[in-house]
Amino acid sequence: MVEDLCLQSSASRRSLLDKELMTCQSEIEQTYSVLRTYYERVSDPKQELNIKTLQFRLTGIKDLRTTLNNLAEHRVLDDIELFEIKHLAMLIAEVEKQMSLIGIPCQMPDLKEAVALLDPDGLHIATFYIYDSYSEELKRLRREREKEPQNEELFVLMQQEEERIRLTLSKQLQPFSQRILTAYNALIEIDINLAKALQMKQMQLSVPTVGESTSYTDMWQPEVKAVLKEKRMDYQTNSIRFDNNTTLIIGSNMGGKTVVLQTVALCQLLTQFGFGIPAREAQVAIKDEVLMAMADGQSIQSGLSSFAAEMLSINKIIQSARTQKRVLALIDEPARTTNPIEGTALVNGLLDVIADTKQSVIVVTHYNINATACRCYRVKGLENGKMNYTLEVTTANAVPHEALNIARELGIDTEWLKKTETYL
Amino acid sequence: MxxxxxxxxxxxxxxxxxxxxxxxxxxxxxxxxxxxxxxxxxxxxxxxxxxxxxxxxxxxxxxxxxxxxxxxxxxxxxxxxxxxxxxxxxxxxxxxxxxxxxxxxxxxxxxxxxxxxxxxxxxxxxxxxxxxxxxxxxxxxxxxxxxxxxxxxxxxxxxxxxxxxxxxxxxxxxxxxxxLIQLPLEKDETTEKIYLTGAITNRVVESILNDKNAIGKELVIQDFTKVFVEQLLWHRLIKTFKVSVKQxxxxxxxxxxxxxxxxxxxxxxxxxxxxxxxxxxxxxxxxxxx
CATH class of the missing domain: 3.40.50 (Rossmann fold)
Known part of the structure; x- marks a missing residue:
């Protein structure tokens, strides 16, 4: 989702990637209330041109962390850094103007005085050099050098005078450093919010509410949906709800259970980074940690078999679940690679252990287990030879036996299937 | 000039x-x-x-x-x-x-x-x-x-x-x-072409000269800076092949x-x-x- 964001500057991307998961309800709600304003504006067809102009302005954002740090640290800035600050200050004024046209409140610190320092002739163009008007002495030296271009001594004097002016300018600009930094960060936030809002519009995402429990209505996995759309196929959305307890998902192979787990994880993270959510409606309970144990855990590098790797990652989940942290754990077919008797026992044991922790855990399994303590979802599965991916709440303990039906749909060797049936 | x-x-x-x-x-x-x-x-x-x-x-x-x-x-x-x-x-x-x-x-x-x-x-x-x-x-x-x-x-x-x-x-x-600088630009003709990407070395040229399937085809390279071939060998190549550049x-x-x-x-x-x-x-x- 971050990759798909239409950010106008690489500085914004870096800033976004540096952000941490928000775990405070009011912070998340504040973020979404800002995003909602942006979303309203980008959805307004009358604002289209204004938004385009704003986007164009935002392409001017440059990574100024080093420069701003030098300014704050009382260093003497060179011509390039002075140029960057002038460029930024003028950009801020332009963006502020554009934002007020669009009607999004944006209070930028006043940088007029800083701009005036770097634009002594009042030219209002974003270029910079040590202008003649900074000092009579400089003006005189430059005029003399015009007559004697080969005079090295004159050039040295000129350079000394320029350096003196840089020192003065840097001193005069220093008190503005905090204001400039604030404005710079505000610019980056505008870029990020605008990109998020445009993504919401384009992908038809929604704003979640924060609550005690989590529920998604008609959620979808954006990547899978995009692939299906390319093949001109429809995506079947899912709805799921869970509290601080264990949820079990059972159902036939190819029923999209893994995709459900991935989507739940994605939505949780998107909420806590303040993005639009791929669901028609969403309520999300805040977590401190999102943990996953998925099928691709095998690690040849560390010399672990797929079973060992899986056991260790589930073990980590159990340990985290026992702490004070609020945890969302998603476990895809635990113990699937070992023999079914021990596997079933391992999963039953896992469910018992997790139940005591009162954390949100979703487990996908094919084993026959005692699920009375869990909320249990079942994928509807094959209906007239067509997969129905809908999740339905079930009280039945028995795991559906649809493996053979599905294998038949896949056109698997009939003799193999016939022989298999004799063993059932 | x-x-x-x-x-x-x-x-x-x-x-x-x-x-x-x-x-x-x-x-x-x-x-x-x-x-x-x-x-x-x-x-x-x-x-x-x-x-x-x-x-x-x-x-x-x-x-x-x-x-x-x-x-x-x-x-x-x-x-x-x-x-x-x-x-x-x-x-x-x-x-x-x-x-x-x-x-x-x-x-x-x-x-x-x-x-x-x-x-x-x-x-x-x-x-x-x-x-x-x-x-x-x-x-x-x-x-x-x-x-x-x-x-x-x-x-x-x-x-x-x-x-x-x-x-x-x-x-x-x-x-x-x-x-090499003056090699002609590739034209949109219907002749069969072989596109050579990367550096054109002696070895590449030799293998083309020995490849019977290549005979009669036009060789297209990116530009003259990609050619690192000895003069004699290059001249043998252009006797048999038409060579052109993309740029x-x-x-x-x-x-x-x-x-x-x-x-x-x-x-x-x-x-x-x-x-x-x-x-x-x-x-x-x-x-x-x-």
Whole structure:
């Protein structure tokens, strides 16, 4: 989702990637209330041109962390850094103007005085050099050098005078450093919010509410949906709800259970980074940690078999679940690679252990287990030879036996299937 | 040479070897271009630092007049000997920091070290295009750079005694390079074509010569800088195959420097005459003109 964001500057991307998961309800709600304003504006067809102009302005954002740090640290800035600050200050004024046209409140610190320092002739163009008007002495030296271009001594004097002016300018600009930094960060936030809002519009995402429990209505996995759309196929959305307890998902192979787990994880993270959510409606309970144990855990590098790797990652989940942290754990077919008797026992044991922790855990399994303590979802599965991916709440303990039906749909060797049936 | 140059929007200067007078040529052009022409200049290829280490000599400075535009790395911008106004600082990094584009306010000297990759040069050229009538690019030594001089419409080649003190060898090798530079552009004909990507080495050519399936097909290469083949073998290749390039630029002139760094001097008249006979490209000895 971050990759798909239409950010106008690489500085914004870096800033976004540096952000941490928000775990405070009011912070998340504040973020979404800002995003909602942006979303309203980008959805307004009358604002289209204004938004385009704003986007164009935002392409001017440059990574100024080093420069701003030098300014704050009382260093003497060179011509390039002075140029960057002038460029930024003028950009801020332009963006502020554009934002007020669009009607999004944006209070930028006043940088007029800083701009005036770097634009002594009042030219209002974003270029910079040590202008003649900074000092009579400089003006005189430059005029003399015009007559004697080969005079090295004159050039040295000129350079000394320029350096003196840089020192003065840097001193005069220093008190503005905090204001400039604030404005710079505000610019980056505008870029990020605008990109998020445009993504919401384009992908038809929604704003979640924060609550005690989590529920998604008609959620979808954006990547899978995009692939299906390319093949001109429809995506079947899912709805799921869970509290601080264990949820079990059972159902036939190819029923999209893994995709459900991935989507739940994605939505949780998107909420806590303040993005639009791929669901028609969403309520999300805040977590401190999102943990996953998925099928691709095998690690040849560390010399672990797929079973060992899986056991260790589930073990980590159990340990985290026992702490004070609020945890969302998603476990895809635990113990699937070992023999079914021990596997079933391992999963039953896992469910018992997790139940005591009162954390949100979703487990996908094919084993026959005692699920009375869990909320249990079942994928509807094959209906007239067509997969129905809908999740339905079930009280039945028995795991559906649809493996053979599905294998038949896949056109698997009939003799193999016939022989298999004799063993059932 | 100047008249010919003014017919193009951009020109790269390339050299056969160090000290063949590439910078002299650039300075000559900058000095002799009419003042009503808006000029922008940068450099590509190996940056100043690495070249300095080859011969331990300073990378030469170029002299720019008022209103000329130039792009150089942050490091070289800060030690320029002129008054100039920054108009842009790119986010892209060169080996020596960001690329600074500026306008000269008072004549002076600067070391040029521009972007290292063809794509970055192209991007800079696109950005500066509307502000300049002519873009000059101080190219790298021939075939020793990642960036190709074919990003520009035209080219000027510098060669001289620094490459070889043997006048025959100097002319022969230069003529061979000219031959490669002048390979025809690929046309949209229906002939069967083989596209060769990457470097064209002796081995590649041999395998094509031995490949019966290749006979009668046209060979298409990216541009002349990709050819690293011995002359004899190359001439065997073009006897049997039509070879074309995807990208080329007009070679406007050859400049020669008859003086080698060790003091050895070749006969300027003879060198110019032989060079012109071998290449049919106008040849100048700028050292003598100056």
């Amino acid at each position: 100047i008249e010919e140059l003014l017919r193009h929007k951009s020109c790269s200067l390339i050299g056969m070897e160090k000290n063949t007078g590439k910078t002299v040529t650039l300075n000559y052009l900058l000095d002799h271009l009419p003042s009503n022409i808006r000029v922008a200049v940068t450099s590509i290829g190996l940056d100043g630092e690495t070249q300095d280490q080859v011969t331990n000599s300073r990378k030469p400075e170029i002299t720019l007049r008022e209103e000329m535009l130039f792009a150089t790395s942050e490091k070289h911008y800060l030690c320029r000997k002129m008054v100039s106004e920054i108009i842009d600082v790119s986010q892209e990094r060169t080996a020596l920091g960001r690329l600074v584009t500026a306008r000269v306010k008072q004549k002076g000297k600067v070391i040029l070290s521009g972007p290292g990759a063809s794509l970055s040069v192209k991007r800079w050229m696109d950005e500066i295009e509307e502000k300049a009538d002519l873009i000059l690019i101080d190219g790298a030594l021939s075939r020793k750079s990642l960036a190709t001089p074919t990003v520009s419409e035209s080219m000027i080649l510098s060669t001289g005694a620094a490459y070889s003190a043997n006048i025959d060898r100097l002319v022969r090798d230069t003529a061979f390079l000219v031959e 080329k630029s007009d070679l406007l002139a050859i400049t020669v420097n008859p003086t080698a760094p060790n003091g050895m001097v070749l006969d300027s008249d003879k060198l110019c005459r032989l060079m012109y006979e071998a290449t049919a490209v106008p040849t100048y000895d700028l050292m003598r003109v100056l």
